[in-house]
Amino acid sequence: DFSNLYARDLLPAKNGEEPTMQFLMEVVEILTSYIKKTFDRTTKVLDFHHPHQLLEGMEGFNLELPDQPDSLEQILVDCRDTLKYGVRTGHPRFFNQLSTGLDIVGLAGEWLTSTSNTNMFTYEIAPVFVLMEQLTLKKMREIVGWPNGEGDGIFSPGGAISNMYSVMVARYKVFPEVKTKGMGAAPRLVLFTSELSHYSIKKASATLGFGTENLILLKTDERGRVIPAYLEAKIIEAKQKGYVPMYVNATAGTTVYGAFDPINDIADICEKYKIWLHVDAAWGGGLLMSKKHRYKLNGVERGGGLLMSKKHRYKLNGVERANSVTWNPHKMMGVLLQCSAVLIREEGLLQGCNSMSAGYLFQPDKPYDVMYDTGDKAIQCGRHVDIFKFWLMWKAKGTVGFEHQIDKCLDLSAYLYEKIKNREGFEMVFNGEPEHTNVCFWYIPPSLRHLPDGEERRERLHKVAPKIKAMMMEAGTTMVGYQPQGDKVNFFRMVISNPAAGRSDIDFLVEEIERLGQD
Ligand code: ABU
Numbered sequence: 001d002f003s004n005l006y007a008r009d010l011l012p013a014k015n016g017e018e019p020t021m022q023f024l025m026e027v028v029e030i031l032t033s034y035i036k037k038t039f040d041r042t043t044k045v046l047d048f049h050h051p052h053q054l055l056e057g058m059e060g061f062n063l064e065l066p067d068q069p070d071s072l073e074q075i076l077v078d079c080r081d082t083l084k085y086g087v088r089t090g091h092p093r094f095f096n097q098l099s100t101g102l103d104i105v106g107l108a109g110e111w112l113t114s115t116s117n118t119n120m121f122t123y124e125i126a127p128v129f130v131l132m133e134q135l136t137l138k139k140m141r142e143i144v145g146w147p148n149g150e151g152d153g154i155f156s157p158g159g160a161i162s163n164m165y166s167v168m169v170a171r172y173k174v175f176p177e178v179k180t181k182g183m184g185a186a187p188r189l190v191l192f193t194s195e196l197s198h199y200s201i202k203k204a205s206a207t208l209g210f211g212t213e214n215l216i217l218l219k220t221d222e223r224g225r226v227i228p229a230y231l232e233a234k235i236i237e238a239k240q241k242g243y244v245p246m247y248v249n250a251t252a253g254t255t256v257y258g259a260f261d262p263i264n265d266i267a268d269i270c271e272k273y274k275i276w277l278h279v280d281a282a283w284g285g286g287l288l289m290s291k292k293h294r295y296k297l298n299g300v301e302r303g304g305g306l307l308m309s310k311k312h313r314y315k316l317n318g319v320e321r322a323n324s325v326t327w328n329p330h331k332m333m334g335v336l337l338q339c340s341a342v343l344i345r346e347e348g349l350l351q352g353c354n355s356m357s358a359g360y361l362f363q364p365d366k367p368y369d370v371m372y373d374t375g376d377k378a379i380q381c382g383r384h385v386d387i388f389k390f391w392l393m394w395k396a397k398g399t400v401g402f403e404h405q406i407d408k409c410l411d412l413s414a415y416l417y418e419k420i421k422n423r424e425g426f427e428m429v430f431n432g433e434p435e436h437t438n439v440c441f442w443y444i445p446p447s448l449r450h451l452p453d454g455e456e457r458r459e460r461l462h463k464v465a466p467k468i469k470a471m472m473m474e475a476g477t478t479m480v481g482y483q484p485q486g487d488k489v490n491f492f493r494m495v496i497s498n499p500a501a502g503r504s505d506i507d508f509l510v511e512e513i514e515r516l517g518q519d
Pocket of ligand 1: 096098255481
């Protein structure tokens with residue numbers, strides 16, 4: 001009975017050990033029951049309520065903060081209800097986001113991380129985690145293809161921040177004086193990225209003082225990939241205007257289409273004009289773990305072995321030529337949120353760019369090698385331990401386990417593509433097999449199927465995906481994203497990164513869209 005017990009009765013209170021253990025056992029019961037339900041296909045993905053309903057308070061669950069302490073009984077109700085009214089992002093039928101899944105070993109890592117409640121800024125207070133981070137970053141750089149995994153990097157609070165780091169470091173490389181004198185010390189700098197790249201590149205341009213007008217958006221082909229000749233033309237145009245082209249972002253796996261920009265062609269241009277090449281592989285980086293999906297060999301035999309053509313265009317071919325790479329294990333690798341790395345090929349730039357040498361934290365005369373005090377490379381001071389769950393998952397699966405997991409997701413997206421490409425009522429947004437797990441399509445309800453192409457059809461079709469999605473959320477059966485893009489009206493974007501998903505879940509999604517999409 002927790003009705004007469006309060007937080008003040010738990011450890012470190014005198015005689016607090018027993019109530020603490022009982023309370024935590026109850027919490028574990030809540031957690032394990034949630035986990036079991038998450039993987040049970042007969043449970044809903046979500047129990048949707050509008051914000052005003054949750055704010056008004058559900059039975060026994062009130063979001064308002066009290067002046068006086070609630071009993072532990074109420075706290076346990078709050079724990080249960082918080083999960084109950086949330087979304088089960090690990091459910092095999094949750095396809096709404098790029099980050100999905102509920103890895104059990106990762107979860108154990110996250111619990112232990114919270115229990116240790118420490119900060120990544122110094123070796124002094126996070127010795128094991130700092131070493132795990134260094135070793136894991138090195139392994140990731142090896143997989144990118146940098147010799148001996150040399151270089152630098154840091155885990156950051158998400159892909160947008162990782163991308164921002166890349167822009168900062170690129171600027172520091174060419175105009176280090178901006179750190180002390182500000183942007184007035186540099187000429188007019190311009191950056192380049194695809195019109196379909198993640199909006200974080202635009203955000204970084206604004207936040208870091210370049211201005212969004214100095215970010216040149218590049219045209220893409222029918223599959224959403226940068227057209228290299230267009231990039232080169234834009235670089236020449238910028239130079240003719242007296243601007244300094246400084247940074248090119250190539251995306252490996254765009255957010256909506258899952259497109260891979262041709263990295264080798266872009267790298268050739270960057271080398272020619274001496275421009276920093278960043279590869280935003282936040283979404284596509286996971287494919288680096290897959291032999292099948294990262295490379296394409298050109299089949300030219302040399303010295304008895306197969307050599308990969310430097311020029312070959314295939315997904316991540318050429319990524320090793322980048323100066324920096326963003327890679328989010330919390331997406332395709334199914335690591336629990338958050339887990340995002342920025343990798344930098346040249347050592348020393350991160351430290352040079354961001355260090356402020358705060359004397360109270362980064363004392364040079366500590367009793368250990370202070371190069372392990374990695375916190376001054378960050379733009380944050382306090383930094384969450386994102387590494388442990390990832391390191392633990394890697395230990396538990398091995399590299400080969402991640403490879404299987406990723407290959408399975410790509411197989412499932414191929415299955416979905418084959419299933420709907422010629423199915424009545426479905427229309428693909430672009431032709432051809434998806435490069436990543438993104439499958440983009442319209443569902444055409446029966447009443448629109450015979451309407452001729454034109455404004456009326458477009459207007460009506462634009463409303464279909466939001467309407468089906470709203471019904472899906474109300475029913476709580478599955479979740480998938482939608483959006484307009486360019487001149488294309490709202491379409492569904494199916495993405496598969498959830499290791500729990502199987503063919504039956506893909507079948508379910510398709511049938512659910514058909515069921516809800518009847519006129
Ligand atoms: N950082 C991009 C995530 C977008 C998505 O999950 O759909």
